Amino acid sequence: xxxxxxxxxxxxxxxxxxxxxxxxxxxxxxxxxxxxxxxxxxxxxxxxxxxxxxxxxxxxxxxxxxxxxxxxxxxxxxxxxxxxxxxxxxxxxxxxxxxxxxxxxxxx
Amino acid sequence: xxxxxxxxxxxxxxxxxxxxxxxxxxxxxxxxxxxxxxxxxxxxxxxxxxxxxxxxxxxxxxxxxxxxxxxxxxxxxxxxxxxxxxxxxxxxxxxxxxxxxxxxxxxxxxxxxx
Numbered sequence: 165x166x167x168x169x170x171x172x173x174x175x176x177x178x179x180x181x182x183x184x185x186x187x188x189x190x191x192x193x194x195x196x197x198x199x200x201x202x203x204x205x206x207x208x209x210x211x212x213x214x215x216x217x218x219x220x221x222x223x224x225x226x227x228x229x230x231x232x233x234x235x236x237x238x239x240x241x242x243x244x245x246x247x248x249x250x251x252x253x254x255x256x257x258x259x260x261x262x263x264x265x266x267x268x269x270x271x272x
Numbered sequence: 273x274x275x276x277x278x279x280x281x282x283x284x285x286x287x288x289x290x291x292x293x294x295x296x297x298x299x300x301x302x303x304x305x306x307x308x309x310x311x312x313x314x315x316x317x318x319x320x321x322x323x324x325x326x327x328x329x330x331x332x333x334x335x336x337x338x339x340x341x342x343x344x345x346x347x348x349x350x351x352x353x354x355x356x357x358x359x360x361x362x363x364x365x366x367x368x369x370x371x372x373x374x375x376x377x378x379x380x381x382x383x384x385x386x
Contacts, residue, residue: 172312197371206362206377207315251314258322258368259302259330260375264314 166190170252175269176242184237184266194255198221198226198237200251201232201265205244210250212235275299278378285353285385293381294346295363303366304346304376305330305375306338308359315362320347322368353385 167189176182195214199207213219213228213235225238239246245272247270252263278295285291297304302323307315307330317330321340335357337349338357350357360382364375
């Protein structure tokens with residue numbers, strides 16, 4: 165089976181930085197996605213890593229280490245609208261396996 | 273239609289009833305997926321289809337069936353609903369020939385089985 169772990173909840177202050185870790189053990193690997201999901205809405209794409217290293221996209225960055233089975237999503241300059249669930253998903257055999265998601269709460 | 277749509281938005285269903293959740297995409301994506309999302313468990317793949325005319329089982333297929341008669345539509349059927357199928361159901365699609373194979377999600381169907 166697939167095993168993808170991420171913390172359940174994180175809380176941070178507006179303007180701060182938060183790092184969401186994800187570890188995975190999967191049968192096959194074709195890349196790792198991060199999705200954002202606001203309450204009651206569909207997941208939306210944030211980032212994709214297939215090679216080791218850091219991918220930066222505005223206030224969001226994602227890092228991957230394939231040898232360690234590890235990724236993180238870095239959210240900088242937090243805003244209230246960043247309060248959401250963040251889903252780590254591993255692509256294998258053209259299918260995605262998701263972690264349970266990390267709920268991030270941004271406080272004023 | 274822009275993107276991917278699902279119907280109904282929500283439904284309350286008596287146990288034992290048959291129900292079909294509809295999903296349509298206009299992006300000409302070859303692959304489509306059905307997930308259920310339950311609190312604390314994240315998104316779990318029910319069934320998928322890599323191309324029209326083919327389907328495959330995901331992680332939690334029991335009690336569900338799908339068909340893929342054409343590129344755009346991918347209905348999910350619960351033949352005889354049970355309370356454990358109460359969940360939020362998301363349909364998604366992707367172009368597996370693209371470098372990222374990013375999946376795009378529909379707005380979801382909230383299903384309650386009593």
